[in-house]
Amino acid sequence: MAKNTTTVSDLRQERSNPPFSINDMTEFYDGGSEATKKRKLISSLILNNPAFKWLERHYWTRDEAYSSNVQCLAEVAKILRKHKLNVDDFMHYYWLVSTIGEVVSFEMHLTTWKSALQDQGTSEQQKKWLPLVDNFKIVATYCQTELGHGTFIRGFETTATYDPKTREFILNTPTLTATKWWIGEVAKTATHALVMAQLWTQNKCYGPHLFILQVRSLEDHTPLPGITLGEMGDKFGYNSVDDGFMQLSNVRIPRDQMLMRHSKVTLDGSFIPPKNPRLTYVAITLYRCQLLMLCSNYLARASTIAVRYSAIRRQTETKPGYEPKVLDYVTQQNKLFPHIAGAYALACTGHYMIDFGKRATERIKLEDLSVLAEFHGISSGLKAFCTEMSVSGHIYNNWLASCTYEGENTVMYLQSAKYLLRCVKNPKSAPLGVSAVLHNPPGKHWDVKNMQDLEKTNTVLEAYRARAYKKVAIADKYLRELQSGGDTSYDAWNKSGIKLVDCAKAFTHYFVIKTFFNMIEKSRLGQSCHLQLHRLSILLALHGIDQNTGDFMLDNFIDFEQIKLIRVKILELFSEIRPVAVCLVDAFDIPDQTLLSVLGRYDGDVYNKLFEWAKEAPLNKTQVHSSYDKYLRNLLTSKL
Amino acid sequence: MAKNTTTVSDLRQERSNPPFSINDMTEFYDGGSEATKKRKLISSLILNNPAFKWLERHYWTRDEAYSSNVQCLAEVAKILRKHKLNVDDFMHYYWLVSTIGEVVSFEMHLTTWKSALQDQGTSEQQKKWLPLVDNFKIVATYCQTELGHGTFIRGFETTATYDPKTREFILNTPTLTATKWWIGEVAKTATHALVMAQLWTQNKCYGPHLFILQVRSLEDHTPLPGITLGEMGDKFGYNSVDDGFMQLSNVRIPRDQMLMRHSKVTLDGSFIPPKNPRLTYVAITLYRCQLLMLCSNYLARASTIAVRYSAIRRQTETKPGYEPKVLDYVTQQNKLFPHIAGAYALACTGHYMIDFGKRATERIKLEDLSVLAEFHGISSGLKAFCTEMSVSGHIYNNWLASCTYEGENTVMYLQSAKYLLRCVKNPKSAPLGVSAVLHNPPGKHWDVKNMQDLEKTNTVLEAYRARAYKKVAIADKYLRELQSGGDTSYDAWNKSGIKLVDCAKAFTHYFVIKTFFNMIEKSRLGQSCHLQLHRLSILLALHGIDQNTGDFMLDNFIDFEQIKLIRVKILELFSEIRPVAVCLVDAFDIPDQTLLSVLGRYDGDVYNKLFEWAKEAPLNKTQVHSSYDKYLRNLLTSKL
Ligand SMILES: Cc1cc2nc3c(=O)[nH]c(=O)nc-3n(C[C@H](O)[C@H](O)[C@H](O)COP(=O)(O)OP(=O)(O)OC[C@H]3O[C@@H](n4cnc5c(N)ncnc54)[C@H](O)[C@@H]3O)c2cc1C
């Protein structure tokens, strides 16, 4: 009578004869064989370290979670020293390995802080501070947001006033709303912070700048005089991190603790402006590109769990005595396969943008600033679009906040739209890739007549390009009409808001699909892997059209017959992907130890292990809970 | 220099001159003045009881959360006795008041258990067991799902075998996957369970039936012989509830503990089948209607927090020295106002369906079963559609599971689709309301020429009806084509899955919009309230079209010019709703004590109170955390 007990062999069977090399696919996903090697090395160093007690986390109190996190920080420092690893590499992979375990407490320390310093610090400042960070002689954090302001940086109230007599800056948070807020690791861990404050000198305000501030004693870890630090309380997710607040009252720091690569304050207090104020945004823009990899990672984890479980879960008799795996239901495939494709697409976008960021940084160092606007315009749209894609299935709690931090998504879309409209207005200033979309009207009708046409990446991409072109044109026209109708530029901008967000989304969607297609094309993968990726990319693209038919049908560019073809093609792709679905998620190569999911176990032994796992639950330590004596016994036994 | 300190007066100003009676609106939302009175009474009884320590919950361990929950159970029993309240009324409002606080631990006891018993128990069984439940002489739970099966009820493996010699049933969970799983309150609290098991008698299996089983001693609360009970571990949400598992080994219960209103087993073991096997689904269907109220409640809570906070939060300078409230941004309105409308719409749908359920139950009692299929067909679509609507903005963690329990949403849509296709096939069996949609082809083109046309509810509704009509027809045609093309009926059904879900969604969407319109029309509200609700209902309907333009443009029913009109109208509605947005959420009447959100405070004093709240965080009890000495000191002070 036993049913549903074939889970292990069910999963084994899914892997029995993979028509492509899973290892090659993993290397593609990681961004090359070198990358896979590095990831595996760093992953093993972490996973073999007993401080990383991933599975136990489920039952930890806030205090235990935080404490373990600090322990991990210390262990990471040891690992880095012992194995003489490159810190930036390490962090890149450490992140990817540890996302779900929530061990992220030195994100600020080794990423934001460092990149801001590299980006905006003078070479002396870098020489002094970077080794301290790399060697964990200090723990650093990044202090920007205030209680009263997040998005609107110019509105920050924290001040840094230059005192030429002592050659110091005096830092203050003069109001309650100036309190620095949501600052990762500042509450209990950090010894130093990069503080964003309004620079005042010679009685004039020159806007927000970054300052290095020691916040805690290196002797006994107590907050330094004039500095109040505290924790914000429990959150949905990130509870191992001590996000907190900071208040400053007349705290003095030496002049050389203002980051002065671009703006400068001379000894006597004169202000020297930067060549390009946008230069101050490079660090955060680079960081946004890193986020794309995490977007992919979260989707990959969720897909791994859901696909594997769906391949062992049997439900609903469809023939006498036979229950299919739920992965065989088309509705289930519809829920999962686009996300597998999405994880690969986001990885491609991430690799591409990190590379773009590196090239951009090189050019900026050579004082070539032309690339800056493009980098910023495109990456802000991507930040919003990709985080949204990665939380679209209600995926992970602690990842939801990615839609808010590092630039709130609506605001990001609006910035991207602003860039696109500027490109429309000044065709000459627009880079080639953007021009190709915005200054090249699409044909009247989509060139798709049959199923084969739907396999051509150029043809499919053209639908996205046409949509982006039109959506940008609509927003642009609307905005101009409102302005010429007499609206102030703010009112016109605000009233166009929905259309602006729409146009940035459409452009970014195009960009993601294009990058996915290109990266597959460019890769030197064997034919069998190539075929799988081609299918996934076409699926993602067609699914995107099917989810937004109204957009693509604009001006009848795509017609109903073509939409019908798309739907047939999607079902065909589902049936082609179905037999390799488990192998495709295996290729993400996420070990059970960090997947942290009994349902997603590699070996498929779900029911046995789920039951064992449940038995370990702390509430099972006693048969009768203490609350029985306190509250229930009386209730149940009293006479009415 | 202080900014952003006008939050209290900002919120006061939003309420300064409401153009409608908030009290009338509250009564409409609650479903009448009597309902408001009852809710307020029950709310005050709970909120004034010190056992309900809502705010403290944030920092509780699992054990503390569970313990407090049991205490609340005991307090509720006392309240019920002392105030001689109607138990069903009480539970209805108790739920709505306590959703966020996660005090839900006797949901099974007073709702599912009771309605199943009322529905399927004989009058003797009701006479014996209902008072025990109402008076808390036992704590009861509902035990259906197994480790191996959820959706597929016929696949359950738990058995109840009749032994005519002793006139007992012998209950067994013969395999690991037969283990009852996900059972609310069974792990630590319940003394009795309604167990669903395969009925075996005279060597034949008659499918799943319900049995009353005592699981714990009423003397000392230990599990009875042959019964293994345990907890499942921590979850996302519902951590005050002891969801658990149950294994049974030859547990004997007297014959009269099978619920025998419909199916019967005689003394000698003969089986007497029910008149209509669907009768066994009435309880769960009724419960699904209750869920709709909770859907509304969660949306109302989320909207209250977001709208109030957006009305005090100022961000981004748009004129020198002036930062608007973020609620003034059209993009923000677009994120929030449809959800306000959604909360009202779901409440209307909930009230309507609860009433429908009552009428249906009456008719069923009179042996008139015609209404059963309609009730089940419509409520399964609603279960899925409304829970999805209520989690659409990543709203509440603990509410997400509503998409799974009480019928997994995809499966619900498929059931609804099955019903709709049956109505297509047998027009005579279709009730009037369904026939009006499915057997009445829409016109060629939507009758909208100008903005005024968009205010006519009939006209707007016709767009939804046309979409439902077409989507059902498409699914029906596709399915029939596949079948006549030689597919087995299972294969055809599976391949049509996406279209089937689509058609059920389209029908249910129509149903929700229609019900919202009708309930407003029917209400005897004054003109000023009526006007606001009319706007909200038109907004919800037009927003729904705008989100699904492709569907509505099918066969050019709606054209591009009309879509453009809709978008203009939506902006107009936003600007009309903006001044009353805060009053509209105030009308949900959710007290701060259960809203549990500093951002959503009624008085708008957000910054001061947020800071105070943060300072109370447990990690702030010490300046230097114990982990410093354990892990950090060494790291920071050691020489390299
Ligand atoms: C988990 C987490 C960790 C964080 N860690 C750090 C950290 O370590 N250091 C740090 O400095 N900060 C940190 N932050 C803060 C983060 O950077 C801010 O939350 C973010 O910048 C958004 O600002 P805000 O929260 O003030 O939202 P707001 O800017 O107030 O936005 C509120 C709403 O108003 C809308 N809005 C605002 N301006 C406009 C506009 N001009 N047009 C249209 N709509 C608008 C937004 O779309 C949004 O819906 C963290 C945040 C989180 C959630």
Ligand SMILES: Cc1cc2nc3c(=O)[nH]c(=O)nc-3n(C[C@H](O)[C@H](O)[C@H](O)COP(=O)(O)OP(=O)(O)OC[C@H]3O[C@@H](n4cnc5c(N)ncnc54)[C@H](O)[C@@H]3O)c2cc1C
């Ligand atoms: C918080 C919570 C509390 C609960 N409390 C209780 C309780 O007190 N008592 C109780 O008895 N149960 C309880 N449940 C269990 C709940 O009723 C089941 O989870 C639900 O019935 C779904 O079953 P399943 O989880 O086995 O999913 P499955 O049925 O296994 O579904 C898995 C996936 O397969 C798909 N699928 C399944 N069948 C089909 C099909 N025929 N066609 C297409 N797709 C299909 C589904 O769409 C889904 O994506 C609870 C669950 C939760 C999450």
